[in-house]
Amino acid sequence: MGPTSFDLNLLSLWSPGWGGVLLAGLMRSLEVAVGGFLLGLLIGIGGASAKLWGGKVLRDLLEVYTTVVRGVPELILILILYYAGTDAVNKLMLVLGLPSVDISGLAAGIFVIGVVQGAYSTEVLRGAIKAIPAGQLEAARAYGMSPLLSLRRITLPAMLPYAIPGLSNLWLIATKDTALLAVVGFSELTLVTRQAAGTTKAYMMFFLAAGVLYLLVTLLSNVILGAIEKRARRGLSREQAA
Template identity: 60%
Template sequence: MMSGVEAIAAASALDLLALSPPGWGATLLAGLGNSVIIALGAYGLGFAIGLCGAFGKLYGGPITKDLLAVYTTIVRAVPELVLILILFYAFTGLLNQALLSWGMERVQISPIITGIVVLGVVQGAYQTEVLRGGILAVPAGQIEAARAMGMPSVTLARRITIPLMTANALPGMANLWLNATKDTALLAVIGFSELTKATYQASATTKAFFVFYPAAMALYLGISLTSTFLIGRLEKWARRGQRDVRGQ
């Protein structure tokens, strides 16, 4: 049985999380939406950079290889928060400078786009390394056979390398996706209203820290547990037809 005080506390917690304005539920959900959009966008951009980076690191010319090594080393050695600040100022600053020099108006870039670009560049460095490992794990004979058949390199990547590397790269890529969802919280520090910032605002206004933080943590956990489940299914699909290593 609930005591009176607990009952009141539970009721007020529900009121605080209500969707309509006295409650902060809508603010939290909007924050969650922003977080998910930024995470998806950054992951997608990171994947584009990572795929080019991985192929560049393995098959590119010496200068491409060295430049990519510098990119992945620096991005992985400097804290995400610092990179976000540097890229945040550099990206908006350079874009505006370019626009001004072409005689156009200064623009205010939407925070979501900036967040996606900044986190995407960070994700790209990590994904380059994961995808490179995935490509290296593809049996060399498969690629040699395709080359011997005279397959052009783009077709080779599309038909042979990428399908075969998928299963190898998936666990690492799954980790990076979870990192991407959690890294969106860093954007709270530079004032984007994603989930962490929304939680901070809601709890600072109402002083109900132990309502909003657990609620937001549950939302983050929900994302990570759903992703883990879906990625597990995806990996099973990617490994179809392969012999189980565990010998079951």
């Protein structure tokens, strides 16, 4: 079978088809994307808060973090974080007198995607917080709310309409960044597609199939995120929503 051959039986969910393998790879990609996006969101909330209200040293450290991550190609960052991160954990375990651990590819993938996402989330959320009308935050302080309570009950809900467009883009980036994990041997959609294509020599068909799966994820994500954004902007005036 040539590189451009199309035998749809090879996409069957059952042997000798590879459809089930591709779907399993897609699910692993989505697991990493969801985990990395949520980790990045947590980092972003902490980073944005620290950049706005933290001390000078902390703000400077976060500025270095966001600048480096946004300035270095993501593939290079993934290679560094994947190998150096797992090595650093095992060295720490050795210092503590504990046995080394075998970090799963899933956990390592979530970590590296999360660190990359965190830098971008920090800037998205910082901009969203600054877009909140100052009167709302002043009212929270006037009522004697602590910074943590104000963040939970006022800042995070109020910034959501401003943050969703940027976070939506970050989610779509996360789904595509999982493909970069193929270079470190993580068995996600791109790697299993390459394996299927290499075994069957039907390169065109399998890579087109992978492209369709990524596109379907994007289209479904756009529908869901659009509904979330529409709901979050219900109470905004036309000027605020623009």
